[in-house]
Amino acid sequence: MTALSLTSALKDDILVVGLAQGAPARKGGKASLVIESGELALDTKTLEEILTDLGATGKADEVIKIPGNSVRLLVFTGLGKASQQYGHETLRRAAGAAARVLTNQKSATFALPVRGIQDVSAVSQGAGLGAYLFNEFRSDESATSTSPLAAAKIYTPQASKAEYKEVANEASVIAAYTHLARNLINTPPSHLNPSTFAARMVNEVKVAGGTRAGLSITVMTESALKSKGYGGITAVGQGSANPPRLVRISYTPTGKVKAAKKYAFVGKGITFDSGGLALKPALGMEAMKSDMSGAAAVCAAVLAIAALKLPIAIDAWAPLAENMVSDNATRPSDIITIYGGKTVEVLNPDAEGRLVLADALQRAQEEKKLDAIFDIATLTGAQVVALGTRTSAVMTNNQALSDAFVSLTEKTGELFWPMPLPSELRASLDSPVADLANIGDRMGGMLVAGIFLKEFVADDLPWLHLDIAGPAYNDRSPHGYTPVGGTGIGVRSLIAIAQEQI
Ligand code: BES
Ligand code: MN
Ligand code: ZN
Numbered sequence: 001m002t003a004l005s006l007t008s009a010l011k012d013d014i015l016v017v018g019l020a021q022g023a024p025a026r027k028g029g030k031a032s033l034v035i036e037s038g039e040l041a042l043d044t045k046t047l048e049e050i051l052t053d054l055g056a057t058g059k060a061d062e063v064i065k066i067p068g069n070s071v072r073l074l075v076f077t078g079l080g081k082a083s084q085q086y087g088h089e090t091l092r093r094a095a096g097a098a099a100r101v102l103t104n105q106k107s108a109t110f111a112l113p114v115r116g117i118q119d120v121s122a123v124s125q126g127a128g129l130g131a132y133l134f135n136e137f138r139s140d141e142s143a144t145s146t147s148p149l150a151a152a153k154i155y156t157p158q159a160s161k162a163e164y165k166e167v168a169n170e171a172s173v174i175a176a177y178t179h180l181a182r183n184l185i186n187t188p189p190s191h192l193n194p195s196t197f198a199a200r201m202v203n204e205v206k207v208a209g210g211t212r213a214g215l216s217i218t219v220m221t222e223s224a225l226k227s228k229g230y231g232g233i234t235a236v237g238q239g240s241a242n243p244p245r246l247v248r249i250s251y252t253p254t255g256k257v258k259a260a261k262k263y264a265f266v267g268k269g270i271t272f273d274s275g276g277l278a279l280k281p282a283l284g285m286e287a288m289k290s291d292m293s294g295a296a297a298v299c300a301a302v303l304a305i306a307a308l309k310l311p312i313a314i315d316a317w318a319p320l321a322e323n324m325v326s327d328n329a330t331r332p333s334d335i336i337t338i339y340g341g342k343t344v345e346v347l348n349p350d351a352e353g354r355l356v357l358a359d360a361l362q363r364a365q366e367e368k369k370l371d372a373i374f375d376i377a378t379l380t381g382a383q384v385v386a387l388g389t390r391t392s393a394v395m396t397n398n399q400a401l402s403d404a405f406v407s408l409t410e411k412t413g414e415l416f417w418p419m420p421l422p423s424e425l426r427a428s429l430d431s432p433v434a435d436l437a438n439i440g441d442r443m444g445g446m447l448v449a450g451i452f453l454k455e456f457v458a459d460d461l462p463w464l465h466l467d468i469a470g471p472a473y474n475d476r477s478p479h480g481y482t483p484v485g486g487t488g489i490g491v492r493s494l495i496a497i498a499q500e501q502i
Contacts, residue, residue: 001179002099002131003151004124004172006159007109010040013072014108016098017042019051020082021058033058034082040111040155051076058082060093061479063101075102079113086113088122089413095126095152096481102149103133111155120156121167122413127152128175129481129488134186170308174495177304178488180204181296185473185486188289189272193242194320197271197292201247201299201318213306214254220246230319230363231337232355235346237321239276239329244321246360249299251306251314259313261371261501264364265302265494268353268377269295269320276323276349277331284475290486291353293472294376295320301494312498317364319356323349335434338456339363345434353379354449355438358456365458372401372462374497375453376490377469382445384470391415392471392489395450398462404502405464405493411500412492416466421450429455466490 018036025032033051035044056064062078077098079086095110102108110127114120131148138144158164184192184200192200198219205217222243226234230246237244247269253259270291274280280288295318302316330336334346336355340362344355357375364373383393394416396402402418409416425448428440436455440448450465457463471489478484 001176002128002149004128004168005153006156006164006168007153008157008159010109012107012109012153014075014105015071016075016077016108016110018079018094018112019056019058019076020079022082036079036113037111038113039157061097063097085115088118091119092122092126092413093480095123096130099127099130099149099152100478103146105149107151108149109153109155114156117164117167120154120164121171124154124168124171125174126481128171129178132179132182132483134183134485173304173307174492177300178491181300181488181491182486184296185290185293193271193322194245195242197320198245198247201249204303205249208303208306214252215306216250218248229337230339230359232359233319233321235330235336236323236352236355239326240322240324242322247318247320249302249316251302253309253311257309257311260311262313262369264370264373265298265314265316266357266360266364266375267294267298267318268357268379269318270353271320271322273323274325276329276352277325278348278350279325287473287475290473291378293378293468293486297376297490297494300491304495305498310498312501314498315364315367317360319360321356323352343434345431345437347437348439351438353377354452357453361456370461373457374464376466378472379467380446380449380469383467386446387417387470389470391417393417393419393446393467395419395421395465396463397454397457397459401462401464401502408493408496408500412496414489414493419447421447421454426451
């Protein structure tokens with residue numbers, strides 16, 4: 001993990017600065033280039049001329065490296081349109097794009113236009129999030145010896161102030177646990193199944209300090225799940241040679257710190273979604289190794305919240321199963337009993353996420369004094385159709401909670417857009433033989449899935465359902481601080497929920 005720190009002096013061989021598109025010198029002319037190095041003074045005139053010669057544009061995601069005089073390497077990272085005040089996400093992405101291309105480098109100083117502590121926080125996070133590689137399964141020398149930027153120093157005259165150091169430390173924690181989520185997502189189902197996922201979490205809790213850090217973990221095995229009536233998790237997992245698990249990681253603040261609120265986080269943990277007997281088409285099926293992104297997010301978030309010692313109690317629940325095809329797989333028309341007693345007719349075994357979530361949501365609510373419950377899941381293809389690959393959806397039974405959450409996106413940069421749960425769609429989930437069917441109207445499939453989950457949440461408990469199907473996994477090109485593969489989306493939002501106590 002890249003070491004993040006602050007500096008008020010330029011000592012590195014590598015300097016990262018911003019490049020923006022300024023107003024044209026004359027009307028109708030070409031946009032001029034503006035070097036944005038914040039409070040670090042640079043002789044920009046000649047550099048701007050060189051960059052113009054090189055065809056630089058200053059657009060977001062453009063990164064240009066040139067040899068320097070006083071430093072060995074100058075790195076220009078695009079900020080888009082020049083501004084007096086760059087947005088946090090603009091800065092986060094620009095820092096991330098630069099960090100991403102600085103592989104095998106020891107150290108770089110980031111001098112970007114930061115005005116105040118929130119900007120420093122954004123640049124620190126961007127650098128930490130961007131410096132990520134997943135090389136675990138490569139055997140060739142050249143790939144295995146490639147490593148992310150080892151140290152990022154954020155330039156600010158306030159470097160020695162305690163509250164500034166605090167945000168750099170917070171950024172390290174956020175980046176490290178986002179990397180954990182990405183690693184879990186990128187690990188293929190040959191190496192990550194419900195039991196190995198659970199074992200890795202047991203180890204992570206130990207490494208994070210265990211009870212000393214206020215953390216505890218329990219893992220329920222398949223036989224325990226069966227005997228306790230977790231019909232959703234067992235029905236989804238029963239077609240696989242790798243049996244299901246339910247992981248719970250709890251955090252309560254230690255010492256004098258008292259928990260102001262208590263939240264439950266529930267994350268969908270399908271370690272591979274073949275579709276079951278409703279087998280998915282081969283094209284793109286490999287991306288379904290990412291169907292545990294919600295579980296990865298809740299586990300990473302609770303560990304980060306513990307590392308940050310936030311004054312909040314969290315129960316993170318990860319219902320883990322592998323949705324496979326076999327003579328023992330759940331058949332269309334099977335009726336299962338969700339934890340707590342509701343029956344569901346499984347019309348489509350590919351609508352499995354809602355079944356494991358229903359069990360976990362019910363179980364999570366047995367805990368006393370919850371202030372709110374949040375679920376996060378790669379739940380529906382309809383989410384991707386509606387909002388694309390970079391914007392997630394939020395659905396709720398509590399408008400105020402949803403509004404507070406959406407306003408957090410300004411802080412985190414993770415895009416979420418509110419979606420309704422129209423009551424007329426509920427009837428499409430009626431079953432002639434059970435309390436509910438697991439599929440309903442195909443139109444508005446994301447909302448139907450949300451309405452299904454709502455059946456398993458108490459009306460008076462504030463609840464958010466986050467569908468991250470599109471943004472969880474990037475099978476296109478890297479951009480900003482986002483790599484190819486698992487993105488770790490949701491980790492920052494869950495941490496922010498605990499920080500802001502929404
Ligand atoms: N894991 C998928 C949803 C998904 C699709 C996630 C694309 C990421 C990218 C989920 O289990 C699923 O298969 N949903 C079905 C539901 C349908 C059968 C009602 C879907 O969306 O097609
Ligand atoms: Mn599915
Ligand atoms: Zn799925």
